[in-house]
Amino acid sequence: MRKGSPVVVYDDEGGRAAGRAWWVLRWAGIDGVRLLDGGLAAWRRIGGPLTTDVPDPAHGDAVVEPGRLPVLDAADAARLARQGLLLDARTAAQYRGDPGAGDDSPAGHIPGAINAPTAGNLDADGDFADGETLRARFHALGADDTRSVGVYCGGGVAAAHEIAALAAIGINAALYPGSWSAWVTDSTRPVAVGPEPG
Numbered sequence: 001m002r003k004g005s006p007v008v009v010y011d012d013e014g015g016r017a018a019g020r021a022w023w024v025l026r027w028a029g030i031d032g033v034r035l036l037d038g039g040l041a042a043w044r045r046i047g048g049p050l051t052t053d054v055p056d057p058a059h060g061d062a063v064v065e066p067g068r069l070p071v072l073d074a075a076d077a078a079r080l081a082r083q084g085l086l087l088d089a090r091t092a093a094q095y096r097g098d099p100g101a102g103d104d105s106p107a108g109h110i111p112g113a114i115n116a117p118t119a120g121n122l123d124a125d126g127d128f129a130d131g132e133t134l135r136a137r138f139h140a141l142g143a144d145d146t147r148s149v150g151v152y153c154g155g156g157v158a159a160a161h162e163i164a165a166l167a168a169i170g171i172n173a174a175l176y177p178g179s180w181s182a183w184v185t186d187s188t189r190p191v192a193v194g195p196e197p198g
Contacts (some may be wrong), residue, residue: 001030001060010036010043014126019161023175028059030052031063035164038127045125051085070174073151074183081197084148087141087173088113089162090180097193102180108193110152110183115195116141118158121165128165135169143171151162152176152183153196 001007007025015035032045034094036043044050072080077171079141080086088095088109090102095115097107123129129137143149149171153159156177166173176182183189192198 001062002058003060003062004032005062006032006034008034008036010039012040013088014041014122015039015128015164016158016161017105019164022164023069023160026070027066027069029068030062038125041126061102070172072152072174073175073188074178074186076174077110077150077152077183078112078189080148080150080174083108084150085142085175086110086113087116087143087149087151087162088180089116089118089151089153089158090196091117091119094180096195097191106184106191108156108191109180111190111192111198113152113192114141114197115129116151116162118153118161118165121162128168131169134165138166138169138171143173149173150176152179155179155181 001073007030009018009021015037018035018039022033025033028078075088089091090116093101097109101107121128121134128134143166150163151159151173156175156179159175163173163175
């Protein structure tokens with residue numbers, strides 16, 4: 001990676017996995033990182049060229065400066081769930097703690113967190129929903145530029161995509177990188193189950 005060169009990240013999942021690469025690179029201080037809206041499917045729709053050649057990139061000179069984006073630890077996430085807005089980007093079934101819906105035990109969510117599944121960020125084609133739709137969605141959940149917002153998911157991947165969706169409408173949010181997988185490692189941390197924040 002060359003200093004000052006633009007970086008585009010993409011996947012074939014509507015950006016759900018690439019969102020984490022977008023977040024990590026920005027957190028590491030790499031400027032000019034973009035997420036290809038709609039990923040490989042969108043590229044194909046516009047007739048973008050494809051190749052199976054494996055490039056041999058030149059030696060990079062980018063400088064990593066960790067910590068350029070806000071992160072939450074478990075205590076921060078718990079506080080934000082009470083005093084700000086903590087979004088859970090997992091599916092509704094995972095949020096509720098339905099049997100078999102997730103890999104982590106115990107199942108459920110951080111008390112006070114609001115469920116906002118990442119799939120709701122995308123339209124039928126797998127692209128980000130338009131700005132008006134995203135604004136309406138997140139404002140209905142309580143997200144705006146007047147309160148602190150944090151996001152978590154199962155392991156921090158889907159949550160990074162949600163942060164990209166929020167950034168697209170001008171709302172800055174912090175990531176809980178360890179997310180639910182880290183939360184449940186401490187049996188003293190409370191767990192809520194069911195459809196309500198708890």
